[in-house]
Amino acid sequence: MANLRTERSSAERSSHDAIRTCCVWWPDWSVVVARRTDPECRDLPVVVLEPLGSRRTGLVRAASLEARRAGVVPGLRRREAEARCPGVIVRDADVGAEARTFEILARAIEELTPRVQLERPGRLSFPTRGPSRYFGGDDALVAHVRAATASVDPGDVPARVGVADSRFAARLAAGHDTVVAAGATGAFLEPWPVRVLGDPELADLLVRLGLRTLGAFAALPAPSVLARFGPAGARAHRLARGVDLHPPALAPPPPELVETHEFEPPAERVDVATFVAKTMADRLLSALAARGLACTQVLVEAETEHAEVIARCWRHDRALTPGALAERVRWQLEGWLAASEGSARGDATPGTGASARRHDTELLAADAVTGGLTRLRLVPEEVVPATGRQLGFWGGDAVAADRAARTFARVQGLLGPDAVVTPVVQGGRTPAECIRWVPWGEPREPMHFRSEGVWPGAVPSPAPARVLDPPVAAELLDRNGAALTVSGRGDASGVPGEVRSAALPQGGGRVVAWTGPWLHDVRWWDPIERRRHARWQVVVRAGGIDIACLLALERGRAVLEAVYD
Amino acid sequence: MLARDRVLPVPGPIGERLPSGGLQRGTVTAVDGPYGAGATTLALRLASAASAAGEWVAAVDGERALGGLAACEAGIALDRFAAVRGVSPQQWPATVAALLDGVAFVVACTPTGVRAGDARRLVARARERGAILVALGAWPFEAMLRLHVTGAPWEGLGDGAGLLVRRPLAFTVDGRGGLMPGEVTAPRRLARAG
Numbered sequence: 001m002a003n004l005r006t007e008r009s010s011a012e013r014s015s016h017d018a019i020r021t022c023c024v025w026w027p028d029w030s031v032v033v034a035r036r037t038d039p040e041c042r043d044l045p046v047v048v049l050e051p052l053g054s055r056r057t058g059l060v061r062a063a064s065l066e067a068r069r070a071g072v073v074p075g076l077r078r079r080e081a082e083a084r085c086p087g088v089i090v091r092d093a094d095v096g097a098e099a100r101t102f103e104i105l106a107r108a109i110e111e112l113t114p115r116v117q118l119e120r121p122g123r124l125s126f127p128t129r130g131p132s133r134y135f136g137g138d139d140a141l142v143a144h145v146r147a148a149t150a151s152v153d154p155g156d157v158p159a160r161v162g163v164a165d166s167r168f169a170a171r172l173a174a175g176h177d178t179v180v181a182a183g184a185t186g187a188f189l190e191p192w193p194v195r196v197l198g199d200p201e202l203a204d205l206l207v208r209l210g211l212r213t214l215g216a217f218a219a220l221p222a223p224s225v226l227a228r229f230g231p232a233g234a235r236a237h238r239l240a241r242g243v244d245l246h247p248p249a250l251a252p253p254p255p256e257l258v259e260t261h262e263f264e265p266p267a268e269r270v271d272v273a274t275f276v277a278k279t280m281a282d283r284l285l286s287a288l289a290a291r292g293l294a295c296t297q298v299l300v301e302a303e304t305e306h307a308e309v310i311a312r313c314w315r316h317d318r319a320l321t322p323g324a325l326a327e328r329v330r331w332q333l334e335g336w337l338a339a340s341e342g343s344a345r346g347d348a349t350p351g352t353g354a355s356a357r358r359h360d361t362e363l364l365a366a367d368a369v370t371g372g373l374t375r376l377r378l379v380p381e382e383v384v385p386a387t388g389r390q391l392g393f394w395g396g397d398a399v400a401a402d403r404a405a406r407t408f409a410r411v412q413g414l415l416g417p418d419a420v421v422t423p424v425v426q427g428g429r430t431p432a433e434c435i436r437w438v439p440w441g442e443p444r445e446p447m448h449f450r451s452e453g454v455w456p457g458a459v460p461s462p463a464p465a466r467v468l469d470p471p472v473a474a475e476l477l478d479r480n481g482a483a484l485t486v487s488g489r490g491d492a493s494g495v496p497g498e499v500r501s502a503a504l505p506q507g508g509g510r511v512v513a514w515t516g517p518w519l520h521d522v523r524w525w526d527p528i529e530r531r532r533h534a535r536w537q538v539v540v541r542a543g544g545i546d547i548a549c550l551l552a553l554e555r556g557r558a559v560l561e562a563v564y565d
Numbered sequence: 566m567l568a569r570d571r572v573l574p575v576p577g578p579i580g581e582r583l584p585s586g587g588l589q590r591g592t593v594t595a596v597d598g599p600y601g602a603g604a605t606t607l608a609l610r611l612a613s614a615a616s617a618a619g620e621w622v623a624a625v626d627g628e629r630a631l632g633g634l635a636a637c638e639a640g641i642a643l644d645r646f647a648a649v650r651g652v653s654p655q656q657w658p659a660t661v662a663a664l665l666d667g668v669a670f671v672v673a674c675t676p677t678g679v680r681a682g683d684a685r686r687l688v689a690r691a692r693e694r695g696a697i698l699v700a701l702g703a704w705p706f707e708a709m710l711r712l713h714v715t716g717a718p719w720e721g722l723g724d725g726a727g728l729l730v731r732r733p734l735a736f737t738v739d740g741r742g743g744l745m746p747g748e749v750t751a752p753r754r755l756a757r758a759g
Binding site: 401403406408410411415419420422423424434435437440444462467468495504513514537539542546547548562563564 | 599604623631635646648656659723726728
């Protein structure tokens, strides 16, 4: 726990608040892993999509160099990526494999230095002071890092290694694969554009103020930056000056903040341990928050039933949220528990990836855990004052919100994470389109852009209280008893006379009032996704009750979409 | 807790029809009526009263049919609302019991075949936790209040013209101290509030 503190001499501290750091980075790690599991796509352009079930499902997560040259960037939709780069191979991200493969590299680098800090799969950093002295200089250290990572073959992509006087600068240096000489970090940072700070809003503002480079921004006096731009600006200013964000804490976090869980019986599956890790992360961060602290670096430590103890340090630039912390623990557990799971799973799987997977399993098994986990500990290694979060003004709501959040998490435990959902209002035409159901705990962001007001052609208010998901098949008949159709120009063949559907009492009934058809030509510019609907609002008298419902006709097939119950 | 704090006031014409002007905390209210008569709307309007009082609201929706937009238009604060969807009848009692533990207002669509014993346990759980359970559909046990929606004609939609505008929310109140039957009009909301 004391590694960062003991390392800094008083002379260093007096010069400035930064640690000379080495950053090792594989750009587009998802692509590296995809190519490694599937050798067929080694020489072809590859695009990896966000994993299924995440809120960005279907968007590009990473693209290979060839695809990037053709104009594919992360965040594009799949179709757009395929259009820009014809013949591209599209794969879904395998988050587990990404974490497992990265663990192999983390172990290789751990041979050189014990203080490896993982940032996310694909990028890690470590302070260079000790190892660099031992190996005889930064250049020699970089050569050792390259040799160590090349020996485990993370695909054909060599690691990019950068050394500089702060973590942020080291990351930029890794992009250029350079070693910045000691003391030259300020000059190295100067020409970079302000958008590398990773805060688009601030960067936009700075550019409009004429501060286009990090050098220009860093030249401002720190107190004025804090006064004008607030804590977020002060944070960016520290980065631009080549000063580390969080100077190492001077006091160790108190021992009661260490979160420990004993598994009884030992956990052998990743999902079992992950479930516990989530609650541990919640408890740890709320205990820290009660002291006004947030955590930026955490040590994940596990003990197995054979008394092996393994530990790995994860860090995050900003304060860790419970979700982010739980995710890091899950990545780590994937790496540790993969060897035992993989031997059962990997060999049985036919296909091109089997050999690579077996190879991984062997590498991981070399010093992997030999049994289930009996204990998991989360040690907050580096804490900073919490500045970002503000509780409700009256405070009282927080208790009820906490209680509700715990309850929903429990129900998710009973029924699965997708069972508890919250509605988010978004742009759309039909009652079903206007709502996106987001699983509890995920960010509540609409999928479609929602402007102020209502979309043109939207089904007017009031909204139906029952939206059938999926819509139920129905028959919409005209007054002569023939099925109603709509011509290509949008003219209905008659007026609605009767609705029959299994969802209605007594199978439907006579139409007493109606309006329509409302034509919706959705995505007319897209030959594949184009859909044309005609909709009617009708009141049906069924079972002696007037039932208002919304009917849709698509390709001659009528469905009951919603009931105004 | 004072006696008046035990009642969740329901504003507007619905509240005027309820004994003590609202729903008593720790009790079960059964809302039923023929399909399409407006039982769901009435339950959402009751939930919006809880939401307006700053409470959290949960809905158990086995058929995955609850309209999110209707909940929003009824006045439920969506950042304090969650729906549990796709609950099987076997899991239903445990799910509702878990929600009553931590959420002050639970709307649950009752599936057919809920046993009276499970319903009795839920009544006890609600009383113990001081939570309000609104059971939508056939409730197989006693309830403090029974609201029976009778259905009324829709206004605004004609023969090939107009739009659905509103419908009077006609319901009868049964239970301890119900008042006279009458009509409540659900006003139309013009703006779709976020």
